[in-house]
Amino acid sequence: MAAAAHSVATGHGNAAHQRETNRLGLWLFIFSETFLFSALLSSRYYLQGLARPHELNQLLGLGITVALLLSSLSAYRAEMCAAHGNQKGFEHNLLFTVAMGVLFLAGVTIEWYEAAHYFPPKTGFGTIFFTTTGIHAFHVITGLIALLVVYGMGRKGRFTQGNYWGVEGVVKYWHFVDVAWVFIYPTLYLVG
Amino acid sequence: METSGLKLALRRGWWVFLALLVLTAVEYLVLLVMPAGNLIYMIIMNLVDAALILYFFMHIGHLWQKESH
Numbered sequence: 368m369a370a371a372a373h374s375v376a377t378g379h380g381n382a383a384h385q386r387e388t389n390r391l392g393l394w395l396f397i398f399s400e401t402f403l404f405s406a407l408l409s410s411r412y413y414l415q416g417l418a419r420p421h422e423l424n425q426l427l428g429l430g431i432t433v434a435l436l437l438s439s440l441s442a443y444r445a446e447m448c449a450a451h452g453n454q455k456g457f458e459h460n461l462l463f464t465v466a467m468g469v470l471f472l473a474g475v476t477i478e479w480y481e482a483a484h485y486f487p488p489k490t491g492f493g494t495i496f497f498t499t500t501g502i503h504a505f506h507v508i509t510g511l512i513a514l515l516v517v518y519g520m521g522r523k524g525r526f527t528q529g530n531y532w533g534v535e536g537v538v539k540y541w542h543f544v545d546v547a548w549v550f551i552y553p554t555l556y557l558v559g
Numbered sequence: 560m561e562t563s564g565l566k567l568a569l570r571r572g573w574w575v576f577l578a579l580l581v582l583t584a585v586e587y588l589v590l591l592v593m594p595a596g597n598l599i600y601m602i603i604m605n606l607v608d609a610a611l612i613l614y615f616f617m618h619i620g621h622l623w624q625k626e627s628h
Contacts, residue, residue: 383626440576451565542617549608553601557590
C-alpha cells in the first residue's frame with residue numbers, strides 16, 4: 368500500500384504520467400538536436416554566403432525531398448493506425464516509411480558521388496554539403512534502425528490501442544529528421 | 560476495421576502531405592524564376608512547412624494536454 372502510494376506520488380507505475388514524462392523527454396532531446404542542425408545551417412551562410420554551385424543535381428534533391436515527405440505521411444499513418452488498434456495498417460505504413468527512408472539514402476549516395484566530383488570536401492561548399500548531409504543521413508540511418516525495431520516489436524503484439532509509446536516516440540523522431548531536411552534542402556539546393 | 564476517428568486522422572494526414580508537397584513545388588518554382596535573392600521567400604515557406612509537421616504530424620499541442628488514461 369505504502370509502495371503503491373509512493374508509486375502514485377512519484378508517478379512510477381502511472382502509465383499516463385509516464386507517457387507525459389516520456390513525451391517531454393523526447394521533445395527536450397529533439398530541441399537539443401535543433402542546435403546541432405542550426406549550427407550546420409548557419410555555417411553555410413557564414414562560409415559561403417548565398418553562393419550555390421550550378422552543378423547541384425536539382426531534380427535529385429527534389430526527388431529525395433518528396434521521398435522524405437512521403438515517409439513522414441506514412442509514419443503519421445502508422446502512428447494513427449497503432450493508436451486505433453489497426454495492426455495491418457500500422458505494419459504496412461511502417462514498412463513503407465522504411466522503404467522511403469532507404470530510397471532517400473540511395474538518393475543521397477548518388478548525390479555524394481556526383482558532389483565528390485564537382486565540389487569535393489576540400490572546397491568550401493563541399494565541406495558544408497558533406498558535413499550537413501552526412502550528419503542528416505546518420506540521423507536517417509538511426510531512425511531506420513529504430514523504425515525496424517519498433518516494427519519487430521509491433522509484429523509481436525507489443526503495442527495496443529492505449530499503449531503505443533514506442534511507435535509514437537520513433538515516429539516523432541522520424542518527423543524531426545524530416546523537419547531538419549525541410550530546412551537543409553533549400554539551404555543547400557535552393558537559396559541564392 | 561477503420562473507425563471514423565482513424566479515417567478522419569488519415570484524411571487529415573493526406574491534406575497535410577498535399578500542403579507540404581505544394582510548398583516544396585513552390586520552393587522549386589521560386590528557384591527557377593528567381594535564382595538569386597530568394598532567401599526570404601524560402602525562409603517563410605520553410606517555417607510554414609515546419610509548423611505543419613510540428614502541429615499535425617508531431618502533435619506538439621499534446622505537450623500541454625493532460626493524459627486522460
